[in-house]
Amino acid sequence: MSARPDTPHPDVTVDARKIVIYTRPGCPYCFTLRAGLRRAGLAFREINIWDDPDAAAFVRSVASGNETVPTVVVGDVHMVNPSARRVRAVAVQASGLPSSKRRPWFRRSARTGETA
DSSP states (O other): OEEEOOOOOTTOOOOGGGEEEEEOTTOHHHHHHHHHHHHHTOOEEEEETTTOHHHHHHHHHHTTTSOOSOEEEETTEEEESOOHHHHHHHHHHHHTOOOOOOOOSSOBOTTTOOBO
16 A cells, blocks of 8 residues: 655645545556646545455445456545546535636626627
């Protein structure tokens, strides 16, 4: 088991113990997910299922009997091979904070279609 102490995103206060990623060495999908979560600034705990038989059993229990990784747990939500965007959305929801969506640099008027 390896822990990754990343700094959390300013508007996501989910504890790193609440985001757990089950991985295995050499998994390209795991690598992509970890990179995406780091870019998003989310802290997480990583567990190698090849080193932890209980973790492998848990992954099989939520992945229809398969050892599909990455499997992610955020609070009570289990996700098999999710995107970093999906994990972040679930983390924001679990934290109880509103999602900060990017706003366009201009606002279009609903009636006229002109910029405000």
